[in-house]
Amino acid sequence: MGSNKDIELIEDGKRMDGREFDELREITIKAGVLKRADGSAYLEWGKNKIMAAVYGPREMHPRHAQETRKAVVRARYNMAAFSVPDRKRPGPDRRSIEISKLVSEALEKVVFTEKYPRSVIDVFIEVLQASAGTRCGGLTAASVALADAGIPMSDLVASCASGKIEGQVVLDLGKNEDNYGQADVPVGYIPRSDDICLLQMDGNLTEEEYEEAMDMAIEACKEIHGIQREALRERYSTELKDENEKDLAEGV
Amino acid sequence: MGSNKDIELIEDGKRMDGREFDELREITIKAGVLKRADGSAYLEWGKNKIMAAVYGPREMHPRHAQETRKAVVRARYNMAAFSVPDRKRPGPDRRSIEISKLVSEALEKVVFTEKYPRSVIDVFIEVLQASAGTRCGGLTAASVALADAGIPMSDLVASCASGKIEGQVVLDLGKNEDNYGQADVPVGYIPRSDDICLLQMDGNLTEEEYEEAMDMAIEACKEIHGIQREALRERYSTELKDENEKDLAEGV
Amino acid sequence: MGSNKDIELIEDGKRMDGREFDELREITIKAGVLKRADGSAYLEWGKNKIMAAVYGPREMHPRHAQETRKAVVRARYNMAAFSVPDRKRPGPDRRSIEISKLVSEALEKVVFTEKYPRSVIDVFIEVLQASAGTRCGGLTAASVALADAGIPMSDLVASCASGKIEGQVVLDLGKNEDNYGQADVPVGYIPRSDDICLLQMDGNLTEEEYEEAMDMAIEACKEIHGIQREALRERYSTELKDENEKDLAEGV
Amino acid sequence: MKEILSKITKDYLYRLVKEGKRVDGRNMFEYRDIEIKAGEIEPAEGSARVRLGDTDVYVGTKMDVGEPFPDTPESGVLTTSAELIPMASPEYESGPPGEDATELARVVDRGVREGEVVDTSELCIEEGEKVWILFIDIHVLDYDGNLFDAAGIGVMAALMDTVVPASKFDDAKKEEDYPLPIDHVVVPATFTKIKDQILLDSQLEEEKIADARLTVSLNENDEIVAMQKGLRGVFDYESTKECIKKAKDICSETREKVIEEVGRENI
Amino acid sequence: MKEILSKITKDYLYRLVKEGKRVDGRNMFEYRDIEIKAGEIEPAEGSARVRLGDTDVYVGTKMDVGEPFPDTPESGVLTTSAELIPMASPEYESGPPGEDATELARVVDRGVREGEVVDTSELCIEEGEKVWILFIDIHVLDYDGNLFDAAGIGVMAALMDTVVPASKFDDAKKEEDYPLPIDHVVVPATFTKIKDQILLDSQLEEEKIADARLTVSLNENDEIVAMQKGLRGVFDYESTKECIKKAKDICSETREKVIEEVGRENI
Amino acid sequence: MKEILSKITKDYLYRLVKEGKRVDGRNMFEYRDIEIKAGEIEPAEGSARVRLGDTDVYVGTKMDVGEPFPDTPESGVLTTSAELIPMASPEYESGPPGEDATELARVVDRGVREGEVVDTSELCIEEGEKVWILFIDIHVLDYDGNLFDAAGIGVMAALMDTVVPASKFDDAKKEEDYPLPIDHVVVPATFTKIKDQILLDSQLEEEKIADARLTVSLNENDEIVAMQKGLRGVFDYESTKECIKKAKDICSETREKVIEEVGRENI
Numbered sequence A, B, C: 001m002g003s004n005k006d007i008e009l010i011e012d013g014k015r016m017d018g019r020e021f022d023e024l025r026e027i028t029i030k031a032g033v034l035k036r037a038d039g040s041a042y043l044e045w046g047k048n049k050i051m052a053a054v055y056g057p058r059e060m061h062p063r064h065a066q067e068t069r070k071a072v073v074r075a076r077y078n079m080a081a082f083s084v085p086d087r088k089r090p091g092p093d094r095r096s097i098e099i100s101k102l103v104s105e106a107l108e109k110v111v112f113t114e115k116y117p118r119s120v121i122d123v124f125i126e127v128l129q130a131s132a133g134t135r136c137g138g139l140t141a142a143s144v145a146l147a148d149a150g151i152p153m154s155d156l157v158a159s160c161a162s163g164k165i166e167g168q169v170v171l172d173l174g175k176n177e178d179n180y181g182q183a184d185v186p187v188g189y190i191p192r193s194d195d196i197c198l199l200q201m202d203g204n205l206t207e208e209e210y211e212e213a214m215d216m217a218i219e220a221c222k223e224i225h226g227i228q229r230e231a232l233r234e235r236y237s238t239e240l241k242d243e244n245e246k247d248l249a250e251g252v
Numbered sequence D, E, F: 001m002k003e004i005l006s007k008i009t010k011d012y013l014y015r016l017v018k019e020g021k022r023v024d025g026r027n028m029f030e031y032r033d034i035e036i037k038a039g040e041i042e043p044a045e046g047s048a049r050v051r052l053g054d055t056d057v058y059v060g061t062k063m064d065v066g067e068p069f070p071d072t073p074e075s076g077v078l079t080t081s082a083e084l085i086p087m088a089s090p091e092y093e094s095g096p097p098g099e100d101a102t103e104l105a106r107v108v109d110r111g112v113r114e115g116e117v118v119d120t121s122e123l124c125i126e127e128g129e130k131v132w133i134l135f136i137d138i139h140v141l142d143y144d145g146n147l148f149d150a151a152g153i154g155v156m157a158a159l160m161d162t163v164v165p166a167s168k169f170d171d172a173k174k175e176e177d178y179p180l181p182i183d184h185v186v187v188p189a190t191f192t193k194i195k196d197q198i199l200l201d202s203q204l205e206e207e208k209i210a211d212a213r214l215t216v217s218l219n220e221n222d223e224i225v226a227m228q229k230g231l232r233g234v235f236d237y238e239s240t241k242e243c244i245k246k247a248k249d250i251c252s253e254t255r256e257k258v259i260e261e262v263g264r265e266n267i
Helices: A094-108 A134-148 A175-182 A206-249 B092-109 B135-150 B173-180 B205-251 C094-108 C135-147 C175-180 C207-249 D009-018 D099-113 D147-161 D203-211 D237-262 E007-018 E099-114 E147-161 E205-209 E237-262 F006-017 F101-112 F147-161 F204-209 F237-264
Strands: A027-031 A040-047 A048-059 A072-079 A119-129 A156-165 A167-170 A183-190 A194-204 B026-033 B039-045 B048-059 B072-079 B119-129 B159-167 B168-171 B183-188 B195-205 C027-031 C039-045 C048-059 C073-077 C118-127 C158-165 C168-171 C182-189 C195-205 D034-036 D046-052 D055-064 D077-085 D124-126 D130-142 D187-194 D197-200 D212-218 D224-230 E034-038 E044-051 E055-066 E077-084 E125-128 E130-142 E187-194 E198-202 E212-219 E224-230 F034-038 F044-052 F053-064 F078-085 F123-125 F131-142 F187-194 F197-200 F212-218 F222-231
Touching: A027 A134, A027 A206, A040 A134, A048 A134, A072 A094, A072 A134, A094 A119, A094 A134, A094 A194, A094 D099, A094 D224, A119 A134, A119 E130, A134 A183, A156 A175, A156 A194, A156 A206, A167 A206, A167 C207, A183 A206, A194 A206, A194 D099, A194 D237, A194 E125, A206 C195, A206 D237, B026 B135, B026 B205, B039 B135, B048 B135, B092 B119, B092 B135, B092 B195, B092 F101, B119 B135, B119 D124, B119 D130, B135 B159, B135 B183, B135 B205, B159 B173, B159 B195, B159 B205, B159 C048, B159 F197, B168 B205, B183 B205, B195 B205, B195 F101, B195 F237, C027 C135, C027 C207, C039 C135, C048 C135, C073 C094, C073 C135, C073 D237, C073 F101, C094 C118, C094 C135, C094 C195, C094 E099, C094 E224, C094 F237, C118 C135, C118 F131, C135 C182, C135 C207, C158 C175, C158 C195, C158 C207, C158 D187, C168 C207, C175 D034, C182 C207, C195 C207, C195 E099, C195 E237, C207 E237, D009 D187, D009 D197, D009 D203, D034 D099, D034 D147, D034 D237, D046 E044, D055 D147, D077 D099, D099 D130, D099 D147, D099 D187, D099 D212, D099 D224, D130 D147, D147 D187, D147 D212, D147 D237, D147 F237, D187 D203, D187 D237, D212 D237, D224 E198, E007 E187, E007 E198, E007 E205, E034 E147, E034 E237, E055 E147, E077 E099, E099 E130, E099 E147, E099 E187, E099 E212, E099 E224, E147 E187, E147 E212, E147 E237, E147 F222, E187 E205, E187 E237, E224 E237, F006 F187, F006 F204, F034 F147, F034 F237, F044 F147, F053 F147, F078 F101, F101 F131, F101 F147, F101 F187, F101 F212, F131 F147, F147 F187, F147 F237, F187 F237, F197 F237, F212 F237, F222 F237
Parallel strands: A072 A119, B072 B119, C073 C118, D077 D130, E077 E130, F078 F131
Antiparallel strands: A027 A040, A040 A048, A048 A119, A156 A167, A156 A183, A183 A194, A194 D224, B026 B039, B039 B048, B048 B119, B159 B168, B159 B183, B183 B195, B195 F222, C027 C039, C039 C048, C048 C118, C158 C168, C158 C182, C182 C195, C195 E224, D034 D046, D046 D055, D055 D130, D124 D130, D187 D197, D187 D212, D212 D224, E034 E044, E044 E055, E055 E130, E125 E130, E187 E198, E187 E212, E212 E224, F034 F044, F044 F053, F053 F131, F123 F131, F187 F197, F187 F212, F212 F222
């Protein structure tokens, strides 16, 4: 949460971009967009543009990082140099190292890792354009990319942040709200098991505000879960269509 | 040896901290102070505060650094960021790389390395507060930590510097003496075999001054050797006491 | 090609150092100048001073870089810190990484790599004094060092640049010509097979100028090839002489 | 060199937890002995050594004068680093901070930063030109579990022990050294979940079998200023609420210990 | 993790080439579908996404104010980086740019620099003191062959899309943002040689069996501004001449596509 | 890739030493041929190439204008680096300087620094603001033993060959180039101990079986300005005294060779 400049974030009971307090920015997800990766998903979330790709399960290198009874889910979150107003120096910084760790941990629970001992499932998240909420967007896209790669999973992880601006608990902070707001609570949620697999918070919240924020975030995650499933459905139907067309073309 | 500012270091035949020319600063050593390490020692020497820990013998990684007929003694000397007036950037610098090398070399002779082929004995020295003479302090503490770890050794290495201030050969330079003196001679000494295992010198000494300095340093090392042995005796008796108390508690 | 300052490069139909347009700077090569390396060559080319050394074929580390059916030729081009007017920071920069790659690629074709599967042939090029054309000089010296190491080769690679200054195509740019000229075309050439194994160009050339530049460079490479062979002949006769003298000395 | 507990040890630990017991006999929400010593490191502007059972952490602060960030020209700069040196555990390796050290530093840093512990506006010397840079260094000497709390407590104590070395820098706004301006006292409480049991202050073995970890940092008004879920397991929502409730009493007690050691009245 | 084609695949590819055919039915000197989209990345000063078949490359430019190099006090500074991120290929690894990424960045950079694409004298704000620094970042998302052309085309389009953010920097010479001054439109054409056959725009499999690679960058006057031979094979002199001849038509067509997308009239 | 001598070679070498002989027939305290050539590297401010038998070392100095250290505002800055490049030995690897190169650079550096070879007060241009930075770079091309002496001699010669490039920097105090102000001529003598035998200037094989190494650096008044014991063996006190005594004559001879080559009278 940034410095407390006199930036107005709420006017007439609405947020500056016209959203209700519990309203998400627009989210679109497209699965299967890269050729080389085993699975991929492209997500736009408000002004965020994020690509996620999955390779694996494949042999884990270095060897000493292998786990004998399960696959390791290894996520790498990265921002393109041009994704933010001030050019980001290439290479991992402390923020991206932490996010990569949290996303790895958040995804592991839904993947049937025990099916692939000694393997690694690599998840790459590239933020091409950043506008608040990239870790939630990255985690959401990564789940879809995992499914697109055919990795057996118990559920898709959906992720969304809530927070506080001008004393008001709101959903899915935009850029200014993130910079000048009072609290940010990124949540990763597994609908089927009703579990929280990512949880961070910074700023200032009372116990009650925490609960309000969490209720909002969980509700939103369920909505996002629908968008994720729709993206996968779309993907399969396209694939099917492609094959049908191919069949037709080949005169079958 | 630093710049020759007009800093007075001797007054009325005594050093500014009241010491005689051949007097050590106060030294206390406590062995067995860390839980995780196989052996450890905490040393205070004047205002120096130094922790030494030993892990091993354990398998040497990387493999190509293994020696087929003996263990490698690998010391790592490190200063905490807050141990010096100007914050030290974390990570090894050229000074600490050199000291680590010299301490490794100084310790190897007293360890029966041939008992543990292909192994490594790791020695970690952390300087928490630095005030001239940390390499000697580190080497002295490391010897005790090695003994505390139960590593078979032919003797303890004791270490101390002598030097020259205002034309006078003196023992165990303090911070100002080190900064504004004329020579510094760190010595590592093995009493039982009367051998010198660490020797550096910088500044300006005549042949005669060198001998005077060495005589002083070797004498002091013998004294330090006594403090080291006392620390180990203390440690064993405590251990014994602990066990007795445990026996009592358990009603034996 | 540098900034277009008003630097005169041609006067009275000659270049500022008195050379004709198609004239090389003076080149001398001496083979077998280092003891430790398996092969070596020292080259002076105008004001360039370059040492090349070869180690191998030897086992390739790291293992995963081994090729199962052939040796890898791995060149490393490096400039000494004092080789240029502004001190060069030690360690590889982007320029030297690229040159190392191109030299590796240029040499591979002439080496019978299939004779040494899983091996590496290391080629080290150290620029001690740089004055335009160091990559060509390095490649030229490296070929001789390979031959000196007894590596079986189909031919020696000869290398030379041509370029354009004041609208005129010329051979072997000198320092000012390189800095203030209009184009530079480094060429690596294999006389026996009439093949081009290194080719770069930057600046501005028409198609016709390109051909003129290439004709010049190839002709010069043939001349350089002669100097290379002469250096090797010299080397072998010296070796022979050495052995004869030794025989005499030993009274054989 | 990851340490792995034997199956027997694990089973034993799981059984204990199931019976509502801990290896060292503590209650589920009880800390090990906490020992806080401030001001032991002279060259530091402030320092604290915290022992949580056998976990042993040193924190030192250093201050320097430098430039502010362009977007906060009137604020001092805070920077927190953690080093998990190989002395502290056979699992730690030499080299730049890995992901564990990075997470630790960042979580503790957020507690300080988002909790507005330090009044950074007071650390401005000349707007947009010169501000105090505050370096917080966490140095772990012995790792026996729950670094987050040991480091968090240590950082809070070290900050309260910190004296701004104004006299050393002739370009500083004030001439005499003065205590670092502290606005809030933030301390963390870290819970782990083993199977369905939640417990405070895991020691090493417990941490090794833990599914998930939750750190909650509270200020003196019981407001949450930072949270972080860690490890590869999950929490259910209700458990997170329970942790927050428990954290209130726990943090309150810890906070008292810190204040007692550092003895500042102006908080 | 170098990918190796099976012997069967290789033999099949060699046979095709011998018969003058390509895996996807193209002519020897025909590009795959080229898709250029400029301006999709808002935070960038300029951007372009280029798809060459399935090869997918993003290029973004960023500008900042900084010091000129001592030997060119009146010129802005250009710097080009390429990242071959592990998302793009199972062969790419995390970490600092390797030799492939370095060569790619440097070849594209020379095309821009030696081709005098940008009028860097216009990027001087205060001689010897302040100039614009132009960062060009090449980000490869999907690697299916011929990165040199995808990146080269992308960089040209991104530069033409670039607006100098003069209004964001109060120390800049001009007050309003203005288009980056472009003097020349340089695009590359990259040929590979497989046995004795030369072909344009290799897709991945072709690149894997290629002996040598030749990139030729031409400006709108058909002048050569940069060339680079790559890979461990050789070209004969005549082939390089042939490539240059072919490149004229090819680059001319590519150049039109770029201009069409970016729609600048002042070139 | 550590080289290991065969047992036979070792035994042979040990036997030789026992009999008071050396592989190349030298006396115990005799140098191999020393060849010193100064001024061969034009772009350097000063340079020297030293061959000690087949050991071949280049030293170059470069000077630049920069800021002094805060605690020595009136002194120029000296910095010494050594590179043990893989050209010089199959044991050396690419990459940043390892512990051997670091020790070499630091020991040579101390000889220069503590021996007050250069009058650094003369290298102050503007107190606290601008001083000369003197870079000393040691570049080893062929490693056949005893780098400490080859480098130490080379550095001394290169310094005496150095001309301060005052004319190149318009901000320097003087207008014309002038010789680097040299106060003392310091050279090292490096002894190794094999079993109970002490010898000077070990070549490679001797170095490989040596127990310990002792470098003694003396100035022209026979004062010791730097010493360093190396390797994993020990010296007894008497031997160190003996080395110092021997070093006097040895260094005196070396010093003459350096002065003869560089031909400075003002020493």
